[in-house]
Amino acid sequence: MINIIIVSEKMAKPKTLGVFESVGLVLALILVPIVLTLLFITPQQVIKSQGVKAMLPPHLRGAMLSTQNHLDAYAKQIGELQARILRLDAQNQRLSKLAGVKSTAEPINERTPVNDMMGRGGPLVKDSPLSEEDLKATIEQMSADLDLRDEYQGKLEAKLLQKSVLREMLPNSSPVEAAYSSSSYGWRIDPMSGHRAFHEGLDFPASVGTPVYAAADGIVTTAVQTADYGNLLKIDHGAGLETRYAHNSKLLVNPGDRVTKGQKIALIGSTGRSTGPHLHYEIRLNGNPLDPREYLKNHS
Incomplete structure (x- = not known):
């Protein structure tokens, strides 16, 4: 059993701490120096840039990094889909002219990111990053848009072949x-x-x-x-x-x-x-x- 006796000139008689009080005091005396040491050892620049993450155990920091990498992968996929949509739009416009038909390719959905060169603006109100569910929904919508463009391109190719010198060879x-x-x-x-x-x-x-x-x-x-x-x-x-x-x-x-x-x-x-x-x-x-x-x- 641990008993701690505190003696002070201001106290009429010595005070004896109980078991729980004694354990609490010992833990405080041990942890406070450790925390102070971490604060001084961890570079201030790292703390400023990483905030609480700099003080977290390695396995927790790794989990946070993994989640961020996951979101980055979604963002990269969105960028690739956007590039493919823009390329298909340009190709379909050229094919439409060759086929002599008016382009009816589906426009990019409002939720789909557009070319950074297009002018946009406005005040920033209630700004918040996209969640994983938002990113998934955007990818699904863009995939659907891409399918529509692929289908439209197939129709244009068929029209061109019907008009070309190959029309007698077509497997119709x-x-x-x-x-x-x-x-x-x-x-x-x-x-x-x-x-x-x-x-x-x-x-x-x-x-x-x-x-x-x-x-x-x-x-x-x-x-x-x-x-x-x-x-x-x-x-x-x-x-x-x-x-x-x-x-x-x-x-x-x-x-x-x-x-x-x-x-x-x-x-x-x-x-x-x-x-x-x-x-x-x-x-x-x-x-x-x-x-x-x-x-x-x-x-x-």
């Missing part, structure tokens, strides 16, 4: 006598992973064995089985145009074969990365996917 014939899933091209929730992913073609659900037809004249360049596409056919139509026919149960042509529009080239199946029998159909120009809907609807 339906590859199967079945309706396609209208929302299958573009961003969607992947049926297997459950994650948001870009689907580069159209899906035509149909029974196994349903005939698949060449969408245009061309030469078969690939007839192979792959993990993702299953039994895959690729047909070269010239000038960088290519069509792909995937998940087939059987291929009826071979590499090097010349095919004509409407020729039967395969049978629908569910091979490769597939949840059921259907044809996955793609149109590509110089390796880049095009929206097949824009060519099928222009077919007369």
Whole structure:
């Protein structure tokens, strides 16, 4: 047991402190010098610049730094999305002029950061930094804006191809006598992973064995089985145009074969990365996917 006796000339008799009072006094005598030492050891410039963080234990300072890095990553992503939107806007304006159509690209949303060169101003009232939820909402809105611009650019490319010297080569014939899933091209929730992913073609659900037809004249360049596409056919139509026919149960042509529009080239199946029998159909120009809907609807 610890007992502390205090003796003073002003006191009539010595005073004895209890256990809790004694422990409190001892802790105070130990901690006060430590705090004073930290104040003198920690550079004043660091305290001014970091405030309370300079006095925090390393693991707490690390947690605060991690949170800031997280927010910085969101801010960087917003900047990258903004740059992509501005580039797409400029490209779409040029393509609109070439296609002879009025630009109808969606304007940048009010919540989307705009070019720093644009003049803006006003008094600063109730200023506060964006929260993590604000940053996430901004990223989601900008991603949606970017998708609209991508879709619009695909429409412009289709118009240009319809007007170009390539129009006779365009694969504008339906590859199967079945309706396609209208929302299958573009961003969607992947049926297997459950994650948001870009689907580069159209899906035509149909029974196994349903005939698949060449969408245009061309030469078969690939007839192979792959993990993702299953039994895959690729047909070269010239000038960088290519069509792909995937998940087939059987291929009826071979590499090097010349095919004509409407020729039967395969049978629908569910091979490769597939949840059921259907044809996955793609149109590509110089390796880049095009929206097949824009060519099928222009077919007369």
